[in-house]
Amino acid sequence: MTRTAADEAVDHYLDRLDEALAGVPGSRRVELAHEIAEHIADARRELPARDDEAAVRELLDRLGTPEEIAAAELGPGDRPAPASAAGGGDGREKLAIVLLLVGGFFAGIGWLAGVVLLWLSPRWRDRDKLIGTLLIPGGLTTAFVVVALALGTTADPACALNIAEPDCGDSSSVLPGLLLAAVVTLLPLASAAHLLRALRRAR
Amino acid sequence: MAPDARDDALLAQLRRGVLQYCVLALLARERRYAFDLVRALGAVDGMVTTEGTIYPLLSRLRKAGLVSTSWQESSSGPPRRYYETTTAGHAELARFTAEWRTFARGVDQLIEEEHGR
Numbered sequence: 264m265t266r267t268a269a270d271e272a273v274d275h276y277l278d279r280l281d282e283a284l285a286g287v288p289g290s291r292r293v294e295l296a297h298e299i300a301e302h303i304a305d306a307r308r309e310l311p312a313r314d315d316e317a318a319v320r321e322l323l324d325r326l327g328t329p330e331e332i333a334a335a336e337l338g339p340g341d342r343p344a345p346a347s348a349a350g351g352g353d354g355r356e357k358l359a360i361v362l363l364l365v366g367g368f369f370a371g372i373g374w375l376a377g378v379v380l381l382w383l384s385p386r387w388r389d390r391d392k393l394i395g396t397l398l399i400p401g402g403l404t405t406a407f408v409v410v411a412l413a414l415g416t417t418a419d420p421a422c423a424l425n426i427a428e429p430d431c432g433d434s435s436s437v438l439p440g441l442l443l444a445a446v447v448t449l450l451p452l453a454s455a456a457h458l459l460r461a462l463r464r465a466r
Numbered sequence: 467m468a469p470d471a472r473d474d475a476l477l478a479q480l481r482r483g484v485l486q487y488c489v490l491a492l493l494a495r496e497r498r499y500a501f502d503l504v505r506a507l508g509a510v511d512g513m514v515t516t517e518g519t520i521y522p523l524l525s526r527l528r529k530a531g532l533v534s535t536s537w538q539e540s541s542s543g544p545p546r547r548y549y550e551t552t553t554a555g556h557a558e559l560a561r562f563t564a565e566w567r568t569f570a571r572g573v574d575q576l577i578e579e580e581h582g583r
Contacts, residue, residue: 291525298500298521305501325508327516335519 269319273303276323283333295336302326353462356384360455363395367404374402381458391461398454399447406448413440477512486523487566488513490559493533494551500524503549524549532558 266274277300284292306322307313326332359380366373381387381395399405485507492498492506500521507514514520527533532555537545551559 295521295525299518302501302504302517302521325516326518331516332518332522335516336522336525 267314268316269307269314272316272319272323273307276303276326276329280329280332283329284336286337287333291336295332299326299332353386355380356386356458356462359384359395360458363458364402364451364455365404367401368407371401371404374400374404377402387458387461391458394454395458398450402451403448406444406451409447410444413444478515481513481515484566485513486527487559487562489520489523489527490532490551490555490562493549494556494559497536497548497550499538499546499548527555531555 277296280296280299284296287295303322303326307319310318310322312318359377362373362377363381364377366375366377378396381392384392387395401408488507488510489503492503498506503524504514504517504520507520508517524533528535528549532552533549534552535547535549538548540546
């Protein structure tokens with residue numbers, strides 16, 4: 264079967280399309296090239312004469328230039344997605360998470376700032392915000408304090424020196440303290456992880 | 467700019483904002499394969515200038531979860547990919563339709579007042 268002038272025109276167009284799509288990621292490039300080729304085939308089938316060169320060229324014109332198609336594929340386009348609001352980065356949200364975790368070390372003010380940012384953010388549901396605020400208030404700072412207290416009951420210098428019978432307790436009363444310390448340390452971390460995950464989900 | 471070029475630019479701007487919703491509307495009524503969709507759009511005057519750019523648009527709509535695709539055997543050759551609007555797509559379309567109607571009404575009103583028709 265010899266290639267007609269119409270076939271040549273199509274081949275030439277598809278070659279140009281291949282070049283124009285060079286910047287498109289691999290699988291999508293193949294897919295799009297295939298879609299266009301299929302479109303051309305479908306359109307030719309509808310022509311009175313599929314080898315009518317003039318008609319085929321007109322069909323290719325209606326398709327648009329390969330450069331236009333490539334631009335549409337690569338370009339920003341008009342995002343059809345439901346508005347991801349102010350879009351852009353989640354810088355403020357990430358700052359909120361950090362402040363909630365460690366902001367308390369700055370006399371608690373950092374943590375409060377984190378809470379403010381948390382509640383002002385449009386990116387989280389109220390449920391997530393409650394988790395971020397209540398688990399746990401003060402974040403890692405509170406955990407730090409609790410851990411220090413828990414260790415303190417075991418490392419009270421007075422106990423070591425046995426001065427004036429301080430309430431040292433024995434090792435069995437240390438465990439609940441350590442358990443509490445562990446839980447209280449994990450909670451803010453888990454809460455931060457939850458907030459991060461929620462950020463990604465909402466995108 | 468020559469009057470024709472100016473009309474083209476205006477139309478291009480209007481079209482660009484609206485085209486994806488027209489696609490969603492067409493695919494909400496019935497499943498279509500791409501070429502069929504392009505043909506339906508082409509039937510509306512001035513809606514499509516470069517038919518090829520519909521394919522990147524469909525890809526974007528798919529990525530955004532507004533349309534879904536399925537393959538279907540075709541009597542005349544290889545299987546075809548059919549597109550249809552998803553639930554999320556319907557919601558987007560409804561949102562747009564409400565805004566569009568309000569907007570178009572507003573514009574019409576202003577124009578009428580201007581020309582006293």
